[in-house]
Amino acid sequence: MAEQMEVNSDIILDILGNDTRRKILVALSDEPMYFNQLAKEVGVGQQAVLRHLQTLEESGLIETYAEKSDLGAPDRKYYRLSDSFILTISLSEDHFSMKKRRIAESRQEESRKYYEAFDSTPEEMGSALYSLQENLSDVEEEISALEARLNDLYSLKQQILNRLHKIGVDNFEENERKILYAIVEESPMSIADLSDMIGEKESRIKDVITVMKSKMDKANAQLLFGNLK
Amino acid sequence: MAEQMEVNSDIILDILGNDTRRKILVALSDEPMYFNQLAKEVGVGQQAVLRHLQTLEESGLIETYAEKSDLGAPDRKYYRLSDSFILTISLSEDHFSMKKRRIAESRQEESRKYYEAFDSTPEEMGSALYSLQENLSDVEEEISALEARLNDLYSLKQQILNRLHKIGVDNFEENERKILYAIVEESPMSIADLSDMIGEKESRIKDVITVMKSKMDKANAQLLFGNLK
Numbered sequence: 001m002a003e004q005m006e007v008n009s010d011i012i013l014d015i016l017g018n019d020t021r022r023k024i025l026v027a028l029s030d031e032p033m034y035f036n037q038l039a040k041e042v043g044v045g046q047q048a049v050l051r052h053l054q055t056l057e058e059s060g061l062i063e064t065y066a067e068k069s070d071l072g073a074p075d076r077k078y079y080r081l082s083d084s085f086i087l088t089i090s091l092s093e094d095h096f097s098m099k100k101r102r103i104a105e106s107r108q109e110e111s112r113k114y115y116e117a118f119d120s121t122p123e124e125m126g127s128a129l130y131s132l133q134e135n136l137s138d139v140e141e142e143i144s145a146l147e148a149r150l151n152d153l154y155s156l157k158q159q160i161l162n163r164l165h166k167i168g169v170d171n172f173e174e175n176e177r178k179i180l181y182a183i184v185e186e187s188p189m190s191i192a193d194l195s196d197m198i199g200e201k202e203s204r205i206k207d208v209i210t211v212m213k214s215k216m217d218k219a220n221a222q223l224l225f226g227n228l229k
Numbered sequence: 230m231a232e233q234m235e236v237n238s239d240i241i242l243d244i245l246g247n248d249t250r251r252k253i254l255v256a257l258s259d260e261p262m263y264f265n266q267l268a269k270e271v272g273v274g275q276q277a278v279l280r281h282l283q284t285l286e287e288s289g290l291i292e293t294y295a296e297k298s299d300l301g302a303p304d305r306k307y308y309r310l311s312d313s314f315i316l317t318i319s320l321s322e323d324h325f326s327m328k329k330r331r332i333a334e335s336r337q338e339e340s341r342k343y344y345e346a347f348d349s350t351p352e353e354m355g356s357a358l359y360s361l362q363e364n365l366s367d368v369e370e371e372i373s374a375l376e377a378r379l380n381d382l383y384s385l386k387q388q389i390l391n392r393l394h395k396i397g398v399d400n401f402e403e404n405e406r407k408i409l410y411a412i413v414e415e416s417p418m419s420i421a422d423l424s425d426m427i428g429e430k431e432s433r434i435k436d437v438i439t440v441m442k443s444k445m446d447k448a449n450a451q452l453l454f455g456n457l458k
Contacts, residue, residue, distance in 0.1 A: 010248065016318065017246010019239065029325035030410060031394055037403075061320070084321040086383060088376075089245065091290070092313040096258035101380060125400060126449025132393050133413045133453065139386050143379065147317075150375050151330060154315055157368050164361050165260055171354060174266075181259055184362045220355025224362065 009098045012087055015059050020044055021052050025081065028062060032080035053079060090154060094161035161185070176212050179205060183224065190229040238327045241316055244288050249273055250281050254310065257291060261309035282308060319383060323390035390414070405441050408434060412453065419458040 015021055020042060027033060027041045039049045056062045063082035066075040087100045122128045164184055168177040178198050188194040195202045209228075213221040244250055249271060256262060256270045268278045285291045292311035295304040316329045351357045393413055397406040407427050417423040424431045438457075442450040 010251070012318075013242070013245045013251065014248075015246075016242045017244075019243075022239070022242065025320065025325045029320070029323065031398060031406070081320060081322050081325070084387070085319075086380070087318040087320075089241075089316040089318070090314075091254065091258070091310060091316075093310050094258065096254045096310070101376065124446045124449055125396060126445030126453055129393070129396060129409070129413060129445075130449055130452040132389055132396075133416070136386065136389050136393075136413065137416065139382055139389065143382050143386070146375055146379050146382070147330065150372065150379070151315065153368055153372050153375070157365065157372070158313070160361055160365050160368065164358070164365075167354060167358060167361075169260060177260070180358070184358060184365065187362070187366065216355030216358075217353050220353055220359055223359040224355055 009087060009100045011059055012061070012085075012100070013098070015056065015061060018052065020048060021056060024049070024052060024056060025061070028079060028081050032065075032078040034076045034078050038079060092154075092158045094158055094165055171215060172212065175200075176208055179208055180212065183228075188228065194228065238316060238329045240288055241290070241314075241329070242327070244285065244290060247281065249277060250285060253278070253281060253285060254290070257308060257310050261294075261307040263305045263307050267308060321383075321387045323387050323394055400444060401441065404429075405437055408437055409441065412457075417457065423457065 016025075023042045024038065027038060033041065035046075035049070035053075038053070039046050042049055053062070057064065057079075061081065061083050062079050064077050064079055067078055069076050085100055085102050087098065090097045090099075122131055164181065168180050172180055178200075179194065182188060182194055182197045186197060188197060191202050191205055194205055198205075209225055213225060216224075245254075252271045253267060256267060262270065264275075264278070264282075267282070268275050271278055282291070286293065286308075290310065290312050291308050293306050293308055296307055298305050314329055314331050316327065319326045319328075351360055393410065397409050401409055407429075408423065411417060411423055411426045415426060417426060420431050420434055423434055427434075438454055442454060445453075
């Protein structure tokens with residue numbers, strides 16, 4: 001997959017933390033617009049819209065292009081969305097995560113095949129629209145089913161983390177728990193990895209792990225900590 | 230499912246649009262903490278932490294509870310996460326959506342059964358932790374597979390919307406397109422629904438639809454607009 005400019009999750013959240021910017025993105029998700037159209041659609045002052053458009057453009061979420069005007073007027077500058085992603089934020093008593101996935105180019109190829117199979121692309125416009133409507137509702141239905149199943153899995157994950165945190169609080173000190181959670185949740189491959197993850201010196205981590213091992217059966221300690229090089 | 234206080238997506242984005250607040254949520258997702266712990270963990274001034282904690286508490290994302298201190302000291306106030314949701318933000322050239330789903334209680338029942346099936350809950354602590362680690366990695370694997378499939382479907386949806394918007398721009402005026410997109414994407418059941426969705430008078434919508442019908446085959450116009458009461 002070609003490397004495009006990728007906007008990171010923190011920046012996206014900084015951007016989306018503003019109501020006007022969200023409105024601009026919603027408007028542009030219907031179609032590209034030029035400035036006056038956009039300002040009317042969003043319904044706040046032109047200066048504010050201009051400022052937010054600059055922020056959005058700098059972030060890489062939108063871009064501009066020029067389109068010829070009729071009647072010999074100067075080219076018109078249009079704004080359009082320029083990134084394509086799904087950001088999932090999950091928050092529960094035992095878990096906070098943000099995950100950003102691109103709507104991947106390679107996968108678009110796959111789904112294009114899938115699409116051709118279930119779209120007959122009728123010639124007549126009304127018929128094409130009706131067919132798009134039906135396809136969209138099929139896709140939405142499958143998305144809902146998968147999201148429900150994912151919801152079960154997130155819930156399951158939450159329960160697993162809940163038990164983990166309970167064992168952590170009942171048996172370990174604060175500094176030990178940090179290491180424990182990182183090992184169980186992230187499966188680091190080495191002490192060096194672990195050191196990067198939690199920002200502690202390797203020697204310190206080794207000492208803490210020695211204490212932790214002393215609290216459990218030797219064979220099981222080996223299972224849990226044994227793969228750390 | 231019992232009705233809990235539900236935090237809406239816009240408020241969540243307002244909240245998450247701040248780096249310190251995100252750090253507080255990440256810290257509390259490991260375990261509840263009292264103020265000094267939290268301030269140390271987040272690493273910014275106490276006044277700032279206090280202000281953000283107030284905002285988070287007002288939003289309903291976190292709550293406090295008191296826990297007895299040792300040695301007869303006053304009770305200690307702890308902060309913990311209090312909502313449980315997955316927020317999915319999807320942005321592409323043809324689509325912007327935010328969807329918030331609770332990690333549903335009813336579904337937790339289902340996944341609890343599932344969980345019991347694949348957790349042997351060993352007695353010894355090290356063994357229990359190793360088993361949790363394995364379960365977690367199985368769940369993560371299944372989540373990844375479902376998310377990849379969902380990604381295909383989102384991509385497919387994007388292509389359908391892309392064709393829709395192309396037909397819209399090629400054949401309809403701006404006010405007609407708004408109605409077209411709402412009908413195809415949201416399948417409203419009545420003119421009144423449609424009027425709510427796009428904030429136009431019903432009489433105006435009826436007039437526009439008459440013009441739109443005139444641009445397409447009568448039978449197909451019936452398929453597309455016919456179910457609007």
